[in-house]
């Protein structure tokens with residue numbers, strides 16, 4: 001390769017200066033005929049200038065021509081040989097470059113293949129995790145209540161979160177209901193029917209609101225008597241009621257009833273309670289028969305079934321409406337009674353009567369009822385043999 005290039009470099013100036021024609025004439029680059037190299041006798045310009053018309057060749061012209069022709073043929077042969085060598089070298093060079101490029105392409109191709117494999121693996125991983133998510137997503141909307149949702153999800157997810165779920169109780173033609181499910185408290189599966197914590201939700205409501213429900217499911221709310229009726233009156237289902245109380249000084253207590261159901265709206269959603277258990281006392285039944293709120297119908301400010309008809313005498317006061325006495329809230333009043341969990345956590349209006357506050361009279365310390373700052377009422381299915 002190196003010597004070929006050297007020969008070419010030696011020959012190139014000469015080749016560029018002139019080219020050889022078939023008839024033995026030499027042409028310069030512009031194509032003009034060089035008379036000195038024609039078949040005519042060679043003439044030395046200096047000599048011909050002095051001796052005009054005389055043959056001035058030192059060597060006979062035919063010999064000079066022969067030498068030049070030989071030289072020409074030799075140059076042509078060398079040129080052809082050089083071109084051949086150059087061609088072969090060029091082909092080899094190109095071949096080497098192409099082989100190198102091919103190798104680089106092969107490496108790139110294998111890298112692309114490897115990346116594609118990784119992408120496919122990742123895609124299948126994503127598809128698999130999506131499938132797993134979708135497989136549990138519809139389950140929460142196929143429970144009849146929070147206990148049913150818990151039972152359905154238990155085999156699918158290790159920990160069921162508390163939160164807002166869609167339920168569809170049996171024997172209802174209504175649309176799906178939204179409820180808050182407590183899945184952490186005492187084994188979970190609780191459907192929250194009432195929560196009172198900060199007093200930010202107004203519980204001074206008419207009958208229609210207590211029938212349909214109001215408030216914020218994630219915070220303070222009343223689920224609604226109609227929804228509650230549908231949940232607790234499902235076929236082959238029995239529910240327990242749990243009342244969880246927190247006092248102003250952060251003491252906790254509870255009252256539990258092993259059966260809880262309601263009559264329908266024509267019976268004013270009368271409450272029915274089973275056996276009591278707990279630490280807060282049975283305020284629903286109170287100390288005396290006339291304080292017993294079990295089987296009492298629900299009353300509100302505009303629907304009065306409170307047992308004070310026309311009036312009761314309570315704490316040296318004549319009372320016509322227990323709802324009015326209890327901060328215009330709704331409840332299962334019976335001659336007002338000793339329990340009303342819908343009153344306010346705080347006495348925001350500085351009313352001096354304790355009946356404007358959350359009332360659970362049987363939870364006492366040193367004979368004095370606790371000041372209650374928050375309460376949650378929740379229900380859960382009781383496992384039966386039916």
Ligand SMILES: [Ca+2]
Pocket residue numbers: 304305306307308309310320321322
């Ligand atoms: Ca009344």
